[in-house]
Amino acid sequence: xxxTGLGFVASIMLISTACGSSPSQGxxxxxxxxxxxxxxxxxxxxxxxxxxxxxxxxxxxADNNVKVVFDVLPQEEIFSKTExxxxxxxxxxxxxxxxxxxxxxxxxxxxLLDLNDYIESTGLDMEDFSQGFLEALSSNGSVYAIPFxxxxxxxxxxxxxxxxxxxxxxxxxxxELVSIAEQLTKDGKYGIAMRGLRxxxxxxxxxxxxxxxxxxxxxxxxxxxxxxxxxxxxxxEIYADLLSNYAPPGGTExxxxxxxxxxxxxxxxxxxxxxxxxxxxxxxxxxxVVGKIGYASVPSGxxxxxxxxxxxxxxxxxxxxHPKEAFDFISWVTSKEIQLKTALEGNxxxxxxxxxxxxxxxxxxxxxxxxxxxxxxxxxFNESYANYRPRIEEWNxxxxxxxxxxxxxxxxxxxxxxxxxxxxEIEGFLQ
Amino acid sequence: xxxxxxxxxxxxxxxxxxxRILLAPMVILLFTITIIPTLFAVYTSLHDYRLxxxxxxxxxxxxxxxxxxxxxxxxxxxNTGTYIIGALIPQLIIGLxxxxxxxxxxxxxxxxxxxxxxxxxxxxxxxxLIFIMMLDPQFGIIxxxxxxxxxxxxxxxxxxxxxxxVLIGIDIWEWSPFVALILFAGLQSLPQEPYEAASVDGASRxxxxxxxxxxxxxxxIIIACIFRFMDTFKWFDTIYVMxxxxxxxxxxxxxxxxxxxxxxxxxMGHAAAIxxxxxxxxxxxxxxxxxxxxxxx
Numbered sequence: 001x002x003x004t005g006l007g008f009v010a011s012i013m014l015i016s017t018a019c020g021s022s023p024s025q026g027x028x029x030x031x032x033x034x035x036x037x038x039x040x041x042x043x044x045x046x047x048x049x050x051x052x053x054x055x056x057x058x059x060x061x062a063d064n065n066v067k068v069v070f071d072v073l074p075q076e077e078i079f080s081k082t083e084x085x086x087x088x089x090x091x092x093x094x095x096x097x098x099x100x101x102x103x104x105x106x107x108x109x110x111x112l113l114d115l116n117d118y119i120e121s122t123g124l125d126m127e128d129f130s131q132g133f134l135e136a137l138s139s140n141g142s143v144y145a146i147p148f149x150x151x152x153x154x155x156x157x158x159x160x161x162x163x164x165x166x167x168x169x170x171x172x173x174x175x176e177l178v179s180i181a182e183q184l185t186k187d188g189k190y191g192i193a194m195r196g197l198r199x200x201x202x203x204x205x206x207x208x209x210x211x212x213x214x215x216x217x218x219x220x221x222x223x224x225x226x227x228x229x230x231x232x233x234x235x236x237e238i239y240a241d242l243l244s245n246y247a248p249p250g251g252t253e254x255x256x257x258x259x260x261x262x263x264x265x266x267x268x269x270x271x272x273x274x275x276x277x278x279x280x281x282x283x284x285x286x287x288x289v290v291g292k293i294g295y296a297s298v299p300s301g302x303x304x305x306x307x308x309x310x311x312x313x314x315x316x317x318x319x320x321x322h323p324k325e326a327f328d329f330i331s332w333v334t335s336k337e338i339q340l341k342t343a344l345e346g347n348x349x350x351x352x353x354x355x356x357x358x359x360x361x362x363x364x365x366x367x368x369x370x371x372x373x374x375x376x377x378x379x380x381f382n383e384s385y386a387n388y389r390p391r392i393e394e395w396n397x398x399x400x401x402x403x404x405x406x407x408x409x410x411x412x413x414x415x416x417x418x419x420x421x422x423x424x425e426i427e428g429f430l431q
Numbered sequence: 432x433x434x435x436x437x438x439x440x441x442x443x444x445x446x447x448x449x450x451r452i453l454l455a456p457m458v459i460l461l462f463t464i465t466i467i468p469t470l471f472a473v474y475t476s477l478h479d480y481r482l483x484x485x486x487x488x489x490x491x492x493x494x495x496x497x498x499x500x501x502x503x504x505x506x507x508x509x510n511t512g513t514y515i516i517g518a519l520i521p522q523l524i525i526g527l528x529x530x531x532x533x534x535x536x537x538x539x540x541x542x543x544x545x546x547x548x549x550x551x552x553x554x555x556x557x558x559x560l561i562f563i564m565m566l567d568p569q570f571g572i573i574x575x576x577x578x579x580x581x582x583x584x585x586x587x588x589x590x591x592x593x594x595x596x597v598l599i600g601i602d603i604w605e606w607s608p609f610v611a612l613i614l615f616a617g618l619q620s621l622p623q624e625p626y627e628a629a630s631v632d633g634a635s636r637x638x639x640x641x642x643x644x645x646x647x648x649x650x651x652i653i654i655a656c657i658f659r660f661m662d663t664f665k666w667f668d669t670i671y672v673m674x675x676x677x678x679x680x681x682x683x684x685x686x687x688x689x690x691x692x693x694x695x696x697x698x699m700g701h702a703a704a705i706x707x708x709x710x711x712x713x714x715x716x717x718x719x720x721x722x723x724x725x726x727x728x
Binding site for chain 1: 482483484485502503567568569584586588589590591675677678679680681691694695696697
């Protein structure tokens with residue numbers, strides 16, 4: 001009796017482990033309808049723009065007889081997951097969301113469909129897109145992804161903290177930035193928050209603005225990497241100094257959501273990060289500083305002010321099962337109507353069509369800081385420098401090494417040493 | 432013999448080696464899922480195998496020489512060594528103490544025996560995520576407790592020197608019960624007569640512990656060591672979830688470095704080389720341990 005009981009329990013446990021560990025991937029197929037419903041699988045980033053679209057998916061599904069399944073992934077994970085799917089020529093995804101920095105690499109590896117044909121045949125309005133974003137997502141004249149959300153960088157400052165300390169205007173130069181950060185780090189508040197976490201899309205993303213502003217050049221004229229120039233060393237020292245001394249505890253490891261959280265909680269006087277933070281900072285559900293934040297251009301250095309450029313677009317893998325339906329979905333999701341609708345109903349301070357930016361309803365809703373935000377953002381979009389981060393195929397590795405160097409300098413290593421080391425490693429694999 | 436007779440022999444297990452037939456399916460399965468991938472890994476490590484390139488030329492031992500001259504690899508080697516030794520020794524001590532405690536009869540003994548295993552059976556990823564929340568410098572409970580005691584806030588996970596010790600501490604918390612379980616089994620099997628003889632001879636508690644208990648437990652201690660060594664050598668879950676090898680590269684172990692090389696940079700050739708080097712290391716070390724302890728008598 002005991003033995004059969006044990007056997008029974010053991011088999012139940014085995015079965016439940018087997019069930020529990022099955023991956024929850026894949027979409028649900030429609031049950032037994034006579035018209036075949038196509039299911040589109042999309043790998044998308046965990047971002048407020050995606051959330052805004054998810055609310056409208058039902059409409060699209062009803063109108064077009066397709067089912068759309070979103071695989072929502074955080075920024076760090078989406079690259080490894082989609083790259084593996086692309087490299088193994090799998091048909092797992094019909095649509096992937098990817099960032100402009102990786103388009104040259106994917107284009108050369110022939111992983112994505114060239115969208116020019118679909119664009120021509122469906123007559124998608126390309127003029128309306130922010131041209132900078134469109135260029136960033138193209139390679140050699142072919143468009144590989146349609147811009148879904150785009151951002152630049154800006155300086156956000158807490159006007160209340162500034163007023164309490166008698167500071168009337170935001171810093172315009174990097175020197176002013178450092179002195180104000182120092183001045184405002186007191187009484188439990190901190191001067192500045194910026195990305196510290198190592199990564200090409202994390203600390204390197206914000207630091208590149210300082211690099212470019214101090215006059216750094218990614219490559220010399222004969223195409224050699226140049227990351228340990230005196231300007232670069234200086235920019236690293238300034239960045240590391242700001243985060244080690246005037247950022248909240250743990251600030252040297254902040255990802256962008258932690259920077260955003262600290263601004264929302266009123267912990268910091270300033271932050272330099274993405275333009276689309278604004279809609280989350282001004283969201284009364286999550287933010288304690290609604291209406292108190294001012295927006296200004298990123299502080300300038302000797303070589304000028306360099307806002308970032310980053311755009312995430314929707315691309316179609318080469319081996320996707322339903323490329324035509326995928327393109328239709330992509331056109332819908334980036335269309336003027338949907339961009340405007342999601343902007344008015346959700347948090348979309350990151351639209352990619354000029355017509356939406358100029359629409360009076362949009363301007364009314366996103367009237368942060370008395371219209372300053374829209375001004376600074378459109379200026380940043382127009383002024384952004386295409387090679388803010390160098391668009392080379394080996395960017396992932398290049399950027400990762402710089403991220404490590406920054407992290408090491410924040411831990412106390414000399415900037416010159418860390419950058420010389422990064423330079424050596426970069427030269428090593430760029431041959 | 433004709434075919435029919437042979438088949439009957441096989442099916443009724445009247446062949447000269449029935450164990451071979453019975454084991455064959457399992458052996459074939461294990462062969463497929465372990466040996467073949469390993470052979471492919473060796474193949475990959477000998478080629479310039481990048482997922483973004485169509486050409487994957489043979490390069491001989493170049494990947495290996497690249498890895499062995501790479502400062503970042505030796506950094507990861509040191510990190511792995513620190514992690515193993517830093518975790519193993521406290522785990523043994525705490526595990527032994529727990530096992531000795533379990534061996535005594537006290538109130539709540541039975542409940543204790545079920546509860547003390549909780550850290551080990553919890554999913555490592557979950558442990559990592561919860562600890563990250565607890566260790567958050569501004570919103571985590573650990574800093575809340577520290578500051579209410581008047582102590583300064585900790586930023587251990589952002590500190591290049593401290594981060595790995597946080598991970599080691601979590602490993603100790605998570606796996607000491609496992610070591611305790613193995614040692615407890617050993618304690619249960621201790622013979623009584625030597626202890627009676629020793630107390631007759633006037634041995635103190637400490638003496639009987641050092642000269643009787645420990646030597647009797649040594650095979651179990653070695654088993655626990657081997658299990659934990661093999662696990663910590665390739666540990667991934669909590670490290671990835673909590674620091675991803677950061678800050679800088681201070682918690683980047685060899686396994687994490689291989690992961691980054693293979694899955695971030697899509698450079699499978701070098702990743703395979705790192706993995707093969709790890710395989711060689713672990714084979715050599717486990718052979719040394721096994722020979723020295725004479726376990727495979």
